[in-house]
């Protein structure tokens with residue numbers, strides 16, 4: 001992808017600034033980064049009676065490596081230990097955990113139920129133990145569990161077939177993912193039963209020792225689909241009040257049945273229409289004849305942002321006394337470039353239609369607008385991994401300027417788990433371990449292979465799955 005300069009080539013402040021100017025991308029950054037206890041990124045965040053020890057969060061990342069009955073494996077445990085080793089003090093969700101079988105995004109996704117919860121408790125304990133070994137203090141570590149139903153993108157069974165649960169027939173997504181326009185939608189009673197399953201899952205998460213549950217509302221999964229259910233009738237569709245009823249009923253139920261458990265929400269703050277590869281492989285938006293109505297936080301063009309409903313959603317979270325918000329965008333299935341900016345697309349993606357730095361800047365700008373709207377909420381931002389060598393400079397600026405409270409780290413944690421600690425202590429970054437957004441951690445699960453950083457993590461390089469991944473990439477070239 002020679003169209004865009006590699007970030008690793010932007011070696012000086014001048015190089016970085018000039019390149020951003022050439023792109024017309026506004027991405028503020030600090031020229032120098034401070035380390036040590038007084039550094040902006042080392043400052044705690046006040047949270048109720050406790051503090052979150054610094055300004056880094058680990059974002060949730062599934063590994064496609066649980067058992068078929070939803071339990072973690074050694075691979076899962078290794079990843080959670082790495083989360084603990086990162087030095088980040090907020091663990092946002094660990095990874096998506098399905099509240100029941102039909103809500104799994106893949107046949108190896110974790111599930112929380114009466115049988116599996118002790119093993120999820122074990123994952124948390126291993127994370128805490130690793131953190132304690134390296135950093136001693138753990139009273140300032142806040143750990144959540146992400147609860148989800150994968151809705152339209154559910155593939156729960158070993159046959160790996162899509163078995164969607166949908167809220168409305170989407171004029172583009174039904175077709176794109178190969179199911180008919182008249183595919184049945186969940187009824188209001190089905191939704192009520194699902195809410196009960198979420199409440200049971202929240203109780204088990206509490207039992208497993210988690211500080212909070214994230215009621216996932218992002219990436220095109222079911223929670224997120226409610227927000228765009230403008231065409232649905234009944235109690236859960238149409239007006240904003242109905243589209244947010246799922247969230248309100250979840251919160252009411254959890255507050256009543258699991259007192260003392262905190263709640264957070266990971267939200268796709270804006271969405272766009274689906275993209276597909278164009279004639280030369282570059283992503284282009286699918287035709288949205290007459291405008292697009294299904295992008296929560298988006299405008300009717302299908303590729304613009306209108307945060308007015310997102311602001312209203314934050315007002316609702318505030319009124320529900322929810323303070324922990326993690327912001328992301330779009331969906332990894334139909335517009336990955338706005339969700340996880342990358343130079344190299346996953347096997348089911350497309351060449352980036354913009355410099356990925358533009359995608360990073362878009363998410364940062366949106367979070368800053370949301371933080372300005374509701375400064376009393378704690379905002380975690382996402383999509384920073386593409387910044388590579390420049391991540392510490394941008395992160396410090398964002399936190400110092402109050403544009404977000406915490407910097408979420410996703411892919412970079414897979415390639416370089418201790419990165420937050422290195423930034424905080426002023427170690428030069430280990431350049432060979434910096435994620436270069438090769439997307440193998442997404443391509444692998446798309447091809448039924450466990451996820452991991454195959455290019456940079458020796459542990460995965462040496463596994464038999466590495467050869468299978470290579471073959472899968474050859475096939476989809």
Ligand SMILES: Cc1cc2nc3c(=O)[nH]c(=O)nc-3n(C[C@H](O)[C@H](O)[C@H](O)COP(=O)(O)O)c2cc1C
Nearest residue numbers: 059060061062096340382383384385409410411441
């Ligand atoms: C392999 C992989 C698995 C992911 N799994 C989840 C998940 O379980 N839940 C979630 O909310 N986001 C998930 N994400 C999205 C990340 O949390 C994050 O938003 C995204 O990678 C962008 O951040 P980054 O630029 O730091 O990677 C996943 C991303 C990757 C690469």
Ligand code: SF4
Nearest residue numbers: 435437438439441453
């Ligand atoms: S496979 Fe490794 S280098 Fe590639 S995007 Fe994932 S974490 Fe980054």
